[in-house]
Amino acid sequence: MNKLALLFAYMRTLRLRNRFRTREELAAWQGRKVRAFLLKVRSQSRYYRSRYDGLAVEDWEQWPVMSKTEFMDGFDDLNTVGISKNEAYELAVKAEMTRDFSSKIGAVTVGLSSGTSGHRGIFLVSDRERAAWAGTIMAKVLPDPIYKKQRIAFFLRANSNLYETVQSRLLQFHYLDLLDPIEQHIARLQELQPTVLVAPPSMLRLLAEAMNRGELRLQPKKVISIAEVLEPLDEQYIRHAFQSVIHQVYQCTEGFLASTCTHGTLHINEDVLVIQPEYIDEERRRFLPIITDFSRASQPVIRYRLNDILTFREEPCPCGSLFKAIETIEGRMDDLFYGIHREDGQQRIPVFPDFIRRAILLSSEAVMEYRVSQLSPMELEVAVKLESGNNAAAEARVRQELTDVFRLHGCLPPDVHFTTYRLDAGPTKLRRIKREYGTAGAEDAPSG
Ligand SMILES: [Zn+2]
Known part of the structure; x- marks a missing residue:
């Protein structure tokens, strides 16, 4: 694992947190990042070269939008690491069947997204990107500085190389497989006493119920909801049981979209990607995010329309961050x-x-x-x-x-x-x- 890349991304994330004084400054910086990224990708990806042929990089904000179907159909020519969809799919399925997630193709991790809409997505992440991702997420999510010891309990549908990255002497990752029975999780967590608990809200809810029944006693510094929409009803219940803010990491195959600050506000990770809103209601409140991720070149995500229905938070966050925040993730367009x-x-x-x-x-x-x-x-x-x-x-x-x-x-x-x-x-x-x-x-x- 590339420790230097991880540390670099960690420091960079902390530095960028306070670098911008105005939204305009931030937007100008993002613009420069995106344009440089697009020039690089256009020279490396056959798919994007022909798709955006002749378009001026300065006008990138109006470039054609990409759908998930196009993204997956173009897979072979789109990625810049020379991996075919068949090859990637075979590996990912095999990993899922054997529950051995250590296999890679060269220096590239292959993952399968849990598609809720029928067709599944495959994602590719290079070793360097993986380390950078880990550094970014640690800077944003860990409750203490990086040198403090943490025991992290992490519920996963399928283990992935992506998360193995972060294993170190100070950070102990303990993976819990969502397929295992709940009694087993309760016993294991009771013994482990994690400082950070990461799980989908449906699992957090079951654990909260066990806490309320007195079968489980945990005092994590941070509880993080992932992978499913955190419904207000569940949020309230879980918060009450754990007596703490419920944090969120909003991440999908298309990128690390947003994460909560200390106040529990879900800020967009505008230091690694740009989200443009495509409004879908008359009041121009609800939108589908158009994602351009300028931090990942192995499988570039450019002007990609995600099917999640979001709304922006109107009022500024007391944490002072200039990064825009999401008020609600309403659900998927498919729903x-x-x-x-x-x-x-x-x-x-x-x-x-x-x-x-x-x-x-x-x-x-x-x-x-x-x-x-x-x-x-x-x-x-x-x-x-x-x-x-x-x-x-x-x-x-x-x-x-x-x-x-x-x-x-x-x-x-x-x-x-x-x-x-x-x-x-x-x-x-x-x-x-x-x-x-x-x-x-x-x-x-x-x-x-
Ligand atoms: Zn905030």
Whole structure:
């Protein structure tokens, strides 16, 4: 492992934190970084050379946007390390089957993303980028300076070389496989007493429940939620059990997008990438992020549209950082619900996840957990866990609130039926709000 690259990235991240006095200064610096990056990539990647042929680098902010499908289809020519998709896929699948994640192709780590929308993504990271990534994430995430000892408990769906990078004398990483039973995790964590606990919110929730039952006693310095949307309801529950701010790392195959500061505000990592908003509602509040990551050249991400629905935080953060912050990660575009226009009976009208979320929370204070699936534009399946067991009155209110949301959008009210609530923390990502039909072509779904 390239310790020097790691340390360099760590120092760089700390230095950049206080380097800019205004947004303009930051934007100018980013512009210079991006232009230099694009010139380099265009000379190294056959795909980008032909895609952006003849376009002026100064106008990069208007260059054509890339979809996930294009990104994966162009894989072989797009990456700059000469790895084919077949080769990468074979290796990643084998690693997943044998649960041996140490294999690489040359100096490149291959990983498989947990695709929620059907097709899976493959990512490539060079050794140097891996070390730089580790340094950046340590500067942003660790509760103390790098020379302080930490025991980090890290829940993973699949172990990856990416995380092995950070193993050192001072940082002990302990991986917990999400596939293992919860009793085993509780016993192991109890003994380990991690200083940093990193897990998807569905797992944090189960651990919080075990804490509340007195079966688990932990006092980590930092609790970090990853890989799934941290719903306000879960955030509250987990925060209460751990008596601390719940931090977030917002990362995907396309980059290390954002992480929380000491105040728990989710700042965009504008020191490694640029996020341009593509607004998708009339109020210009919700957007899909267009990502340009100027810190990673092995598999360059340029003007890439991610399918997550985000909103910006309006007020500045008390931490003083100039980096923009994300108020909410509403969910994935694939989980956008659609209603049928009340008058013409045909037109599909988008209903954003946040409306569904709020409808559930407004309906009853007794709702502890929930799941809402849209089976068709006229059919919702709901599962709620209530404080006091089954409760017909609460269910009726949930039904009312949900049908009201559709009415307010000018849509026909859907059928709402109830099913038993279950939480499976495991290999499948938890999505409390989920659309179960017509995911194909969701990328092109109409907006606003
Ligand atoms: Zn902040």
